[in-house]
Amino acid sequence: SAVISQKPSRDICQRGTSLTIQCQVDSQVTMMFWYRQQPGQSLTLIATANQGSEATYESGFVIDKFPISRPNLTFSTLTVSNLSPEDSSIYLCSVSSWVGDYGYTFGSGTRLTVV
């Protein structure tokens, strides 16, 4: 299955600033996915990152707040903009895996705290 390197693993940011999270995959993948996991909650899909086209956002998530780049088939970034304490969460990237009937493999996550 794919191996994903996600950076940073954690960060503490000031209100109003932005954080960019990077995910590097060791193989080419068509789609990458960005999730948010708030404390004590399950995962919520933010958007699907497509190579060569704009990301597809889920209801409640907008490009201005969560711009995504996907310059090639092995790399994607998610930026969380204009940070507020409500953005404190874990952010995870994932890709579809050839293991286990096309389940998803996840990066190790980025724990964001906004102060």
Next chain:
Amino acid sequence: RKEVEQDPGPFNVPEGATVAFNCTYSNSASQSFFWYRQDCRKEPKLLMSVYSSGNEDGRFTAQLNRASQYISLLIRDSKLSDSATYLCVVKDNNDMRFGAGTRLTVKP
């Protein structure tokens, strides 16, 4: 109604116990089903896929009932290392929908 609903938990069981988790899903057209395990402060990891015929992997047995839109996970002979949150996941096309998770704590 939530797309994927799980037992609220938490489950606290002694070592060696058998524990079962249940999950229901709302989209009858869902195509694939999984159980993921998430350790504290870690990313979710695939535990096993769930097939209509039921499938077993060591101490873990997963079952799917499409007519009732119901998925289950049975863990036999619980180990301390089984302590984690178990996520029921349903796949519709390329969208993975996650349950809120059931926390299991296995105690000595």
